[in-house]
Amino acid sequence: MTTKIDAVIFDLGGVLIDWNPEYVFLDVFDHDRKKMQWFFDTICTHDWNENQDAGYPLAKATEDRVAMFPEFENEIRMFYGRWVDMLGGAIEESVTILKELINLKRHKVVALTNWSAETFPIALDRFEFLQWFEGIVVSGEEQTRKPFKDIYDITLNRFDLTPEHTIFIDDNLRNVEAARQMNIKGIKFDNPGQLKQELKKFNIEVS
Numbered sequence: 001m002t003t004k005i006d007a008v009i010f011d012l013g014g015v016l017i018d019w020n021p022e023y024v025f026l027d028v029f030d031h032d033r034k035k036m037q038w039f040f041d042t043i044c045t046h047d048w049n050e051n052q053d054a055g056y057p058l059a060k061a062t063e064d065r066v067a068m069f070p071e072f073e074n075e076i077r078m079f080y081g082r083w084v085d086m087l088g089g090a091i092e093e094s095v096t097i098l099k100e101l102i103n104l105k106r107h108k109v110v111a112l113t114n115w116s117a118e119t120f121p122i123a124l125d126r127f128e129f130l131q132w133f134e135g136i137v138v139s140g141e142e143q144t145r146k147p148f149k150d151i152y153d154i155t156l157n158r159f160d161l162t163p164e165h166t167i168f169i170d171d172n173l174r175n176v177e178a179a180r181q182m183n184i185k186g187i188k189f190d191n192p193g194q195l196k197q198e199l200k201k202f203n204i205e206v207s
Contacts, residue, residue, distance in 0.1 A: 149182065
């Protein structure tokens, strides 16, 4: 028997919104992907950026990194200085799925995102569909982030969700597995077509 689903939690970046630092740094490094990747692996790393998603100030993070790698000062300052240029468009097919889910009126639909509180207002202004959610938990505002248990607890408690009757959709398997550890039904997002098929397993049909 399929579990009844009462709520759906969406991640934002990589599921509904395209964000990619390559939009800036591919040009910065003259389309040398090897050099660009070295920069991401060594200097402006994923872990470093996630620390700001958990509430660390962007200006302080930038100065910290410049002090460590002064020869890359210009490139480091670009990371948040040109952050808006890394923000692509909506992933339209995913937004259509979101709209259909909301129109079904059978589920609470909320969002849980790893996002700096300092840059999230830019996304709120740019993407109208962010107003459709019953609420959004932003990691930078909560001073914690996925995959830590605290932020899942905050989301469940704030919107009165039952883990066993809730689906969590995220493009990062680490975050999905953390949700599953809390008995939330997890879907690893690969693309909108695959998401539709995964939702069917829970008797949620979208066109």
